[in-house]
Structures are given as structure tokens and as C-alpha cells.
Amino acid sequence: MARRDENNNIDTNAKRDINHSDLHYFIKSKKYTLPKYSFILRSKKRLMSIGEFLKLLEKNNIKNMSINLLREWDNKELLPAYRVEKGMIRTESRYYIMEHLDIAMEIVKLKSYGLEIREIENIIFENKSFEILFLSKIIKNKELFMKMKDIIKNIHHIEDELVSSICTEVKKIFNINDNDFKDTFNDKYLNTILNDYKKSNLNTDEASILLLSLILLSLYNSYDNNCFDRKKFSKQFYSIISENKNHT
Incomplete structure (x- = not known):
């Protein structure tokens, strides 16, 4: 589903689909890239399942996280995951790489200041102050x-x-x-x-x-x-x- 902007208009170009396109994000105004899935396959970066990524978050003292919350953040394109089809019935599974950790830590920090998802998106993806x-x-x-x-x-x-x-x-x-x-x-x-x-x-x-x-x-x-x-x-x-x- 296409996301909507602040005026509730559908923005079809704003979808953060890292399966097909690189995603640029900012932490403290410094630009980084979450590469698309084809690059992950070529570079042989390690993919983590959603359960493994949750354990990584806990290991880095990011508390009050859950698989359901990660799924929610993915669905809202706040922390997009790679979607990979697995098994005979081609069920989609979510996967993450180490770069996701930095974004998750930044999201948790910004949420601690009481910012809403749209405001966090403005900072992380649009480099707003x-x-x-x-x-x-x-x-x-x-x-x-x-x-x-x-x-x-x-x-x-x-x-x-x-x-x-x-x-x-x-x-x-x-x-x-x-x-x-x-x-x-x-x-x-x-x-x-x-x-x-x-x-x-x-x-x-x-x-x-x-x-x-x-x-x-x-x-x-x-x-x-x-x-x-x-x-x-x-x-x-x-x-x-x-x-x-x-x-x-």
C-alpha cells in the first residue's frame, strides 16, 4: 500500500522497498545507504532472520522490542526489512543486515524524545533537523x-x-x-x-x-x-x- 504524506495524499514514489531499490537514510545528518536485495546477494552480506535481529537488538541493550514491533515498523516502512520467499508455498520472511541496527537504535532514541513516526521519518529519511x-x-x-x-x-x-x-x-x-x-x-x-x-x-x-x-x-x-x-x-x-x- 502506498504511503500518504502530511496532507494525506498518496505518494506512490515514497515506498521504501529495499528489495528493489537502495534506501538512503541519515543519522546525525550523515548520509548512509541500505542497499537493495540484489546487492546483498552479490556482496554476500549476512542476512539475519527477524528472530536473530531481535537478539542482536537485545545484545545492544535496546529494550522493549518484540517481533511484532519489528513487523509493525516494517509494514509502516519505518524500518524496512528484506522480504524473501521461502519454502514450497513461497512464504515471505523478513531479513535484516547489520546496517539495520544503526537505524533501529536511532529510532529508539528519537522515540524516547516523544517524537511520532512521521517526525522520525522526517529526520531519518529526509534529513530534517x-x-x-x-x-x-x-x-x-x-x-x-x-x-x-x-x-x-x-x-x-x-x-x-x-x-x-x-x-x-x-x-x-x-x-x-x-x-x-x-x-x-x-x-x-x-x-x-x-x-x-x-x-x-x-x-x-x-x-x-x-x-x-x-x-x-x-x-x-x-x-x-x-x-x-x-x-x-x-x-x-x-x-x-x-x-x-x-x-x-
Whole structure:
């Protein structure tokens, strides 16, 4: 069955059939290829059954997976499998290669941020910005926006105790895992978001909420071991504000 786009129109050219065509995908904006089945036969890459692939996922600490979920992801073309006919009655079986593992790990990570299948497809197969899509979800939540507005007002009265309270709220809002966040959110990461923001087509309200989100994340990133690094926050804050001026 042909998939439909965001406007519910049938897109007959969008089918991800790796039995007949190479599939290009992106992880952290780097392009990779899942080769078509004929290449697998020539290159003698090892095909894994769906059960073997599930064991590989478990071995790599990818939890809460099941054969039914893999079948669902294949049917929805989120994680397409090779379909190979076997036996006298030519029953189709699903097969995977090692490259599927990287895609599965990326899907699980993106799902942990609350992204939906269509949003994950945009990132993995269309190389859309994760940061823009993720923060756009926040933009759509008006109640969350109001909560963030209340929090940001307090930044003008920064004290260590107050910052700690704000950071606790930020952690809840963004569902932050401390170790993952500290490893990811740095100057380079911030610049990546700002660069994506500069190239985006957000309206004024959306841009304002995105900037607010970035300021809150920068605040959280500047608070560590019960100590608020004002210099670090100021640097990131003015970088965000400066980019806003350039954008507008």
C-alpha cells in the first residue's frame, strides 16, 4: 500500500522497498545507504532472520522490542526489512543486515524524545533537523509555553537557590536525562541549533518560543554540582539573542 504524506495524499514514489531499490537514510545528518536485495546477494552480506535481529537488538541493550514491533515498523516502512520467499508455498520472511541496527537504535532514541513516526521519518529519511522538530512539539503545547514563560521571568533575579528550582522545572519540562544532556548540549550543539533556526521558516510566535526553549536549556546546562556558572550562561544567552537579531 502506498504511503500518504502530511496532507494525506498518496505518494506512490515514497515506498521504501529495499528489495528493489537502495534506501538512503541519515543519522546525525550523515548520509548512509541500505542497499537493495540484489546487492546483498552479490556482496554476500549476512542476512539475519527477524528472530536473530531481535537478539542482536537485545545484545545492544535496546529494550522493549518484540517481533511484532519489528513487523509493525516494517509494514509502516519505518524500518524496512528484506522480504524473501521461502519454502514450497513461497512464504515471505523478513531479513535484516547489520546496517539495520544503526537505524533501529536511532529510532529508539528519537522515540524516547516523544517524537511520532512521521517526525522520525522526517529526520531519518529526509534529513530534517531533530532540534527544530523537537522544539516544534513544545511550541504546539500552549500550556507548556505558559509554564516556560513564568519560569523565564525569574531569570532576571538569578540566585543559586532560584536557579536550582528553575532547573528542576526545566528538567521536568524537557524530560532531561542528565548524563545524555550534559554530553550533548555544548557550544557546538547550540551553534548547530542556531544554524538550523536561522535557515528555518518559523513564524514570529514559533521563533519566540524556540528562543525561550534555548535559553531555558542553556540555563540548565550552566548549572552543575549545585553551582551556577554565570559566565557560561551569559555567553550562551548572548549568542542566542544575537542570532535572534540576525534572524529578524
